Amino acid sequence: MSESVSPVRQARAAADPEERAGQERELSSWQGWILFVASVGFILFHLIVLNLFPLETWTFRIVHVAGGLFIGFALVASWAPHPEKAGQRRWWLELLPMLAATVLIAYAIGALVAAYAMRDWIGVTPIPPWLFQYFGWSLFASTVIAIPAGWAFRPQAHRIVWYDWILMAASLAVAGYLLFHLNMLQFRAGVVPTQPDMWTILAGILLILEITRRVAGLALVVIAAIFIAYGFAGPWLPGFLEHSGYRADRFFTYLYTDNGILGPTTAVSSTYIVLFITFAAFLQASKVGDYFVNFAFAVAGRRRGGPAKVAVFASGLMGMINGTSAGNVVATGSLTIPLMKRVGYKPRSSGAIEAAASTGGQIMPPVMGAGAFIMAEITGIPYTELIVAALIPALLYFASVYFMVDFEAARTGIKGVPRKELPQVGRLLRRIYLFTPIIILIGALFMGYSVIRAGTVALASAVVVSWLTPFPLGLVGMLRALNLSARMAVQLIAVCAAAGIIVGVIGLTGVGLRFSSMLLAIAANSQLLALLFAMAISVLLGMGMPTTAAYAVAASVVAPGLIQMGVEPLVAHFFVFYYSVISAITPPVALAAYAGAAIAGSEPMRTSVTAFKIGLAAFIVPFMFFYHPALLMVGDNVTIGLNFATALIGVFLLAAAAQGWFFGAAAWAVRVVLFGTALLMISGAVVTDLAGLALFATALLWQLKLAPALVQRTAP
Structure with missing residues (x-):
């Protein structure tokens, strides 16, 4: 394949960490070095704690959140910065808030340093109460000044502005205060908090919401704000939403415990997410990820609609190690979308196909983005069982998308793409060993290693495998990969912390249990109606939110209701997980489809509607494994095999009905029959399968024999 059109080169240019866009800064000079050292140290800290020297749980998670905030405020500007132009900044407007915020944060940091010095160096205990009397208030005030300043004043593209320094310092101050009072906070938070506790934690919550706004947009922030408001508005709300309300100090301090921000979502982000993002960063730094894309080109590039099928394969491979649907679209879509347009796909279809395929990467084992880790944390089901259960539904989804693009x-x-522009299969097969890190990961999991140990072994194997490529990872390369890991992790750290706020409110107010009771009441009249309601709520909660946060919230609100209906926890959580994932391609707020539309240059809403059609099977698959858990590998092998086979025929017919192609152009009447046949085959019962096969044979006979003959007889 010629170097000028190499998919590897194009993919590398799209994914190169040096190619920045949006709100991410390109720091230079000493500020760049500070961020580099902080990022490398942050990831090394996690790897050391996870594998060598475990820390107390709260301590580890507090440091994790603080580090993510520190790096995030340094890396991501409050809004998209522009290159500096002389004379544009009006320093006289910034001077007063800058001085006020600096004095306040300096007081807070000074009080904190003095407290640690008195306790650890001088041995003064207890610490005088006056030392922290105004600490929380000054920390909160400096944060309240700095956050709006970031919105009001122009950010810089190549350096950190004063208000971000304030926010970085405030992030460390919040963590320092929490760690200093850790033993007492574990008992008094949410019960009998002090005023410094409340103001400090309120500052921490504001910091989390602001960094979430910067890295993930307003949707999750608005939802979190609505839940926070719900904590105070409960006494005035009707029906099952009503609750007695809470005092501000109890409410906010409760949120910063292991029932909220430091709970399951942050537990996952501080362990599995950081580890597997580091694994992905090492694969990217060694260009092994490029091999996945080229392998997909070699397999599917020459077939009809080749680039679209490449998108299906490559997004499945990359999605295993990529934490977000939209991120997967950007990583592979910057290559596949232009090629799809070149071979004849409309811009709208190109963006939609990539969005649907990339969203499917979040349900593809063994990594499944980060959702499987949260599911394992919440349900207690072993991770290996989850990835086995996820295999058939993922295959059905990708088979459906493949059929859609083929038809x-x-x-x-x-x-397809001409052979001369594709990678040589023989050359790629000689480098098949580049799949070794993924194989080692899967093998280690099924050999009984913990997820953390398996991920660490796979990470080490990625380094070793890189030595067999033209891009070996030496010391400098590994440091750059660690730096890239921290940059990639910031978004997921932020959204997991923000999701923790929502989970904390749900737990404190009990609205999740009341929602479960309502779902149970609906199920008494119609189980199908209850499932449709649960589907709608899961999709609605996930709109505009990254997969990890969407599932965490839906698992707290919807899954308990399904379990109360008598659904097995595995089935219930997979049900809400699927709909949380595909909210990324569900109009009107479809983040993955919007990312695809931006690359394709198409209209976002029409692209999201097309992506919805292409990913249609994902809306049916959860009902399939709800009624037939054999699709989640529950049951004997014969039942599993039969259900998989009939479901595969069903998604084939569903794609044929949606695209209007069934061994030739299909008329509307045939499409209706195909759709009905698909539903019969998907249901999995013996009677419906036999009826579906009969309709399938009739439709096939019509398309191949009767319809052409009728056209021939009526031709002039």
Whole structure:
């Protein structure tokens, strides 16, 4: 394959960490070094704690959140910065808030340093109460000044501005205070908090919401704000939403415990997410990830609609190690979308296909983005059982997307990429060993290693495998990979912490249990109606939110209700997980589809509607494994095999009905029959399968024999 059109080179240019866009800064000089050292140290800290020297749980999670905030405020500007132009900044407007915030944060930091010095160096205990009397208030005030200043004043593209220094210092101050009072906070938070506790924790919550706004947009922040408001508005709300309300000090301090921000979501982000993002960063730094894309080109590039099928394969491979649907779209779509447009796909279809395929990467084992880790944490089901259960539904989804793009290519006459522009299969097969890190990861998991140990072994194997490539990872390369890991982790750290706020409110107010009771009451009349309601709520909660946060919230609100209905926990959590994931391609707020539309240059809403159609099977698959858990590997092998086979035929017919192509152009009447046949085959019962096979044979006979003959007889 010629170097000028190499998919590897194009993919590398799209994913190169040096190619920055949006709100991410390109820091230079000493500020760049500070961020680099902080990022490398942050990831090394996690690897050491996870594998060598465990820390107390609260301590580890507090440091994890603080480090993510510190790096995030340094790396991501309050809004998209522009190159500096002389004379544009009006320093006289910034001077007063800058001085006020600096004095306040300096007082807070000084009080904290004095407290640690008195306790650890001088041995003064207890610490005089006056030392922290105004600490929380000054920390909160400096944060309240700095956050709006970031919105009001122009950020810089190549350096950290004063208000971000304030926020970085405030992030460390919050963690320092919590760690200093850790033993007491574990007993009094949410019960009998002090005023410094409340103001400090309120500052911490504001910091989390602001960094979430910067890295993930307003949707999750608005939802978190609504839940916080709900904590105070409960006495005035009707029906099952009503609760007695809470005092501000009890409410906010409760949120910063292991029932909220420091709970399951942060537990996952501080362990599995950081570890597997580091694994992904090492694969990216060694260009092994590029091999995945080229392998997909070699397998599917020449077939009709080749680039679209490459998107399906490559997004499945990359999605295993990529934490977000939209991130997966950007990583692989910057290559596949232009090629799809070049071979004849419309811009709208190109962006939609990539969005649907990339979203599927979040349900592809063994990594499944980060959702499987949260599911394991919440349910207590071993991770290996979860990834086995996820296999058939993921295969059904990707088979459906593959059929969709194949039928569209057949219907519109779209060809593949010429052989001369594709990688040579023989050369790629000689480098098949580059799949070793993924194989080692899967093997270690099923050999009984813990997820952390398996991930660490896979990480080490990625370094070793890189030595067999043109891009070996030496010391400098590994440091750069660690730096890239921290940058990639910031978004997920932020959204997990913000999701923790929502989970904390749900737990404190009990609204999740009351929602479960309502779902149970609906199920008494119709189980199907209850499932449709649960589906709608899961999708609604996930709109505009990253997968990790969407599932965490839906698992707290919807899954308990399904379990009360008598659904097995495995089935209930997979049900809400699927709909939380596919909210990324569900109009009107479809983040993955919007990312694809931005690359394709198409209209976002129409792209999201097309992505919805292409990913249609994902809306049916959860009902399939709800009624037939064999699709989650529950049951004997014969039942599992039969259900998988009939479900595969069902998604094939569903794609044929959606695209209007069934061994030739299908009329509307045939499409209706195909859709009905698909539902019969998908249901999995013997009677419906036999009826579906009969309809399938009838439709096939009509398409291959009767319809062409009828056209021939009526031709002039």
